[in-house]
Amino acid sequence: xxxxxTVFRVNWQNSLQYRxxxxxxxxxxxxxxxxxxxxxxxxxxxxxxxxxYSLSEMMTYYLLQFVINSVVLSYVSWEIIDHIREGxxxxxxxxxxxxxAYWFTINLSGKLFETVLILLAxxxxxxxxxxxxxxxxxxxxxxxxxxxxxxGLVLAFELEFCIxxxxxxxxxxxxxxxxxxxxxxxxxxxxxxxxxxxxxxxxVAARLPFQYLVFxxxxxxxxxxxxxxxxxxxxxxxxxxxxxxxxxxxxxxxxRYEAVGN
Amino acid sequence: MCAVRRTFRLYGSFLAQNLKNEMVYxxxxxxxxxMDLFFMGIxxxxxxxxYANVTTIGGWTFHQxxxxxxxxxxxxxxxxxxxxxxxxxxxxxVRTGQFDAxxxxxxxxNIHLGFRHVSLTESLGEGLMGLALVGYGFAHVGTxxxxxxLYVLMLGVSLVIYYAFCLAINSAVFWxxxxxxxxxxxxxxxxxxxxxxxxxxGLGKAIFTFVIPISLIATVPASVLAGRxxxxxxxxxxxxxxxxxxxxxxxxxxxxxxxSSASS
Numbered sequence: 001x002x003x004x005x006t007v008f009r010v011n012w013q014n015s016l017q018y019r020x021x022x023x024x025x026x027x028x029x030x031x032x033x034x035x036x037x038x039x040x041x042x043x044x045x046x047x048x049x050x051x052x053y054s055l056s057e058m059m060t061y062y063l064l065q066f067v068i069n070s071v072v073l074s075y076v077s078w079e080i081i082d083h084i085r086e087g088x089x090x091x092x093x094x095x096x097x098x099x100x101a102y103w104f105t106i107n108l109s110g111k112l113f114e115t116v117l118i119l120l121a122x123x124x125x126x127x128x129x130x131x132x133x134x135x136x137x138x139x140x141x142x143x144x145x146x147x148x149x150x151x152g153l154v155l156a157f158e159l160e161f162c163i164x165x166x167x168x169x170x171x172x173x174x175x176x177x178x179x180x181x182x183x184x185x186x187x188x189x190x191x192x193x194x195x196x197x198x199x200x201x202x203x204v205a206a207r208l209p210f211q212y213l214v215f216x217x218x219x220x221x222x223x224x225x226x227x228x229x230x231x232x233x234x235x236x237x238x239x240x241x242x243x244x245x246x247x248x249x250x251x252x253x254x255x256r257y258e259a260v261g262n
Numbered sequence: 263m264c265a266v267r268r269t270f271r272l273y274g275s276f277l278a279q280n281l282k283n284e285m286v287y288x289x290x291x292x293x294x295x296x297m298d299l300f301f302m303g304i305x306x307x308x309x310x311x312x313y314a315n316v317t318t319i320g321g322w323t324f325h326q327x328x329x330x331x332x333x334x335x336x337x338x339x340x341x342x343x344x345x346x347x348x349x350x351x352x353x354x355x356v357r358t359g360q361f362d363a364x365x366x367x368x369x370x371x372n373i374h375l376g377f378r379h380v381s382l383t384e385s386l387g388e389g390l391m392g393l394a395l396v397g398y399g400f401a402h403v404g405t406x407x408x409x410x411x412l413y414v415l416m417l418g419v420s421l422v423i424y425y426a427f428c429l430a431i432n433s434a435v436f437w438x439x440x441x442x443x444x445x446x447x448x449x450x451x452x453x454x455x456x457x458x459x460x461x462x463x464g465l466g467k468a469i470f471t472f473v474i475p476i477s478l479i480a481t482v483p484a485s486v487l488a489g490r491x492x493x494x495x496x497x498x499x500x501x502x503x504x505x506x507x508x509x510x511x512x513x514x515x516x517x518x519x520x521x522s523s524a525s526s
Contacts, residue, residue: 021443028443028450031474034466035454039319042461048316175293179300186304196311 004105011109033066059132070118074157080164144228148217151235156213158242168253189215209238276377298387320460326488328399333480334456335392342385345376353441405489416483426506433517455479
């Protein structure tokens with residue numbers, strides 16, 4: 001456990017040292033979310049309505065998506081790919097450290113600084129659109145939302161880890177990585193709430209694990225999920241399944257690994 | 263005039279050189295085009311889902327919006343053919359000191375930077391799909407062919423605004439040394455340009471016109487083709503383009519003096 005604490009601390013210090021990129025990234029994403037909030041205001045102002053969502057629910061959906069995008073979703077595949085491609089992975093073959101746990105720790109510690117910033121940015125936007133935020137009526141909802149987001153965080157990392165491992169098989173992995181990552185985020189509900197999809201697509205999305213990253217936690221916050229416990233159980237099953245998948249892929253990958261570079 | 267001709271000739275040489283380079287990696291070309299089509303497809307799906315629920319957004323119909331989305335693709339492809347890729351690599355040049363080489367050539371460093379890696383394929387899928395979307399939308403809105411010259415002209419004005427924004431943001435590279443995140447802002451800038459200007463209100467509208475002019479980039483050219491021509495808006499876009507280009511050039515030239523020529 002202590003070695004992972006060290007990894008956590010070192011990477012956390014690292015992320016503090018390079019603050020500017022995170023700040024710039026958050027500024028860019030704030031711009032994007034602001035534009036979407038203008039979009040929904042304009043649509044509802046014209047008398048339009050997006051399916052079952054009121055304007056304040058729509059605003060809340062995207063404000064939460066803004067936070068979840070940084071806090072829950074994982075982006076470590078980029079570093080994992082470099083690691084494998086440039087041969088740094090060799091170090092891990094001879095060290096008593098679990099590759100999965102190592103990257104999970106990196107993933108968590110890399111998020112700390114970003115989480116602080118994103119919460120500040122969200123609070124800033126919240127002040128402007130304040131009257132339009134749909135807060136839960138039942139205080140217990142906050143707790144269930146946090147649990148759902150926590151499960152989403154674990155599942156998001158596992159999926160991202162698997163995407164990173166593709167580098168064992170493909171050299172030119174950049175394009176696939178982007179498309180896979182985006183497909184995951186699309187079916188997670190980052191672009192649009194999944195229940196607004198056309199029926200056939202919505203049914204597909206409802207059978208995939210990706211909904212537990214973004215859509216389900218937000219639905220819980222909006223008190224639109226009748227049985228959060230069933231969601232927790234389903235997310236738990238997926239977490240175990242994807243974990244086993246990740247271990248299997250890693251084991252196969254090690255066999256393929258050519259230790260290029262270092 | 264001689265300088266302009268020389269710039270064109272130089273561009274021709276850079277383009278020929280880079281095209282030869284790109285032709286070598288054919289698999290990469292197919293992958294890039296495939297990725298662009300995938301992302302453009304998702305953009306269209308997004309608007310298709312919106313329009314399944316509403317009839318207009320900011321007064322724009324679905325077909326008019328397709329012209330808007332397609333125009334972003336066209337401006338992006340034009341940008342990659344003229345300057346965009348160089349800015350993505352700027353951080354590396356500054357960090358390694360390679361930027362020195364750009365400063366001593368008999369051509370403006372920002373022009374050289376843009377030209378040295380012009381790319382046809384990097385955004386080709388988006389450009390082609392953009393053209394298809396604009397064509398499809400145009401065929402449905404029933405505006406006359408006479409609108410096309412002004413549309414192309416306004417795409418040019420948007421390209422100037424895009425370039426000015428890109429240059430201004432990248433001026434910070436001499437302090438930050440990394441350009442990846444700076445260019446993610448430039449990327450978001452174009453990503454958010456595909457919503458009609460009419461959705462913005464109040465302070466947001468002012469900011470998205472004069473500071474981060476995302477409300478002009480696609481809306482102004484698209485409005486010409488979509489039968490929503492507004493001369494006031496055209497004039498505004500030209501004024502913003504001239505203003506931003508002047509401001510960005512001054513900023514860039516001032517920032518150049520802070521280049522510390524690392525490690526060379």
